[in-house]
Amino acid sequence: MSKKEAYVKKTEELIIPILDEFEFELVDVEFVKEGQDYYLRAYIDKPGGITIDDCVEVSRKMNVLLDEHDYISEQYIFEVSSPGVDRPLKKDKDFERNIGKMVEVHTFAKINGEKEFIGELKSFDDKSFTIIIDDEVTFSKKDVSLVKLFYEFNL
Numbered sequence: 001m002s003k004k005e006a007y008v009k010k011t012e013e014l015i016i017p018i019l020d021e022f023e024f025e026l027v028d029v030e031f032v033k034e035g036q037d038y039y040l041r042a043y044i045d046k047p048g049g050i051t052i053d054d055c056v057e058v059s060r061k062m063n064v065l066l067d068e069h070d071y072i073s074e075q076y077i078f079e080v081s082s083p084g085v086d087r088p089l090k091k092d093k094d095f096e097r098n099i100g101k102m103v104e105v106h107t108f109a110k111i112n113g114e115k116e117f118i119g120e121l122k123s124f125d126d127k128s129f130t131i132i133i134d135d136e137v138t139f140s141k142k143d144v145s146l147v148k149l150f151y152e153f154n155l
Contacts, residue, residue: 007031007040007072014065015042018058024050027083028090031076038076040066043083050082089147095124102150103131107143118150 001009008029019026027043044050044058059080066078089095089103098121105117117139119131129147130138 003073004031010069010071011040011042014069015058015062018061018065019044022046022054022058024054024058025093027087027094031072038074039079040072040076041079041081043081043087045083045087055080055082085151086148089149092124092126095121095129098149099123102152104146104148104150105131105139105144106146107139108145109143111143 008031011029011031012026015029016026023046025045027045028041029043030039030041032039032041042058042062044054046054059078062080063078066072087094089098101121102118103121105119107115107117109115111117117131117133117137119133119137122130122132122136124130127142128138128140130136
């Protein structure tokens, strides 16, 4: 396990009890370098959406645990955030919640000359998912860079 993966795993272990207390969902945790700074980010959600006050409350409690456990050797900035409208579908529960909805799929390599697809999410399993465009198209998760809900705005 890489250092980055270990940081993410330990962060998930520490933050989940806090989120359970508030009945919030952990969407994702990432440890990334942007410019010269490292960021440890926790994306959280709840039915109806997360508020700034929700993020502040979780951040306060989590900062105490981060100081206590001190498991990250690099200097970093900790952030708690809503995943936003462009929330990627990463976990099984994300796929389950969005069966029947329109999704946008981006692949690493072209498939039949295309790298972006829009269709209705039909099904998924551990390694793949299927959308309906004109016909059913099944994607291997390892070949996909991004899956998110598709929103069409009429102006």
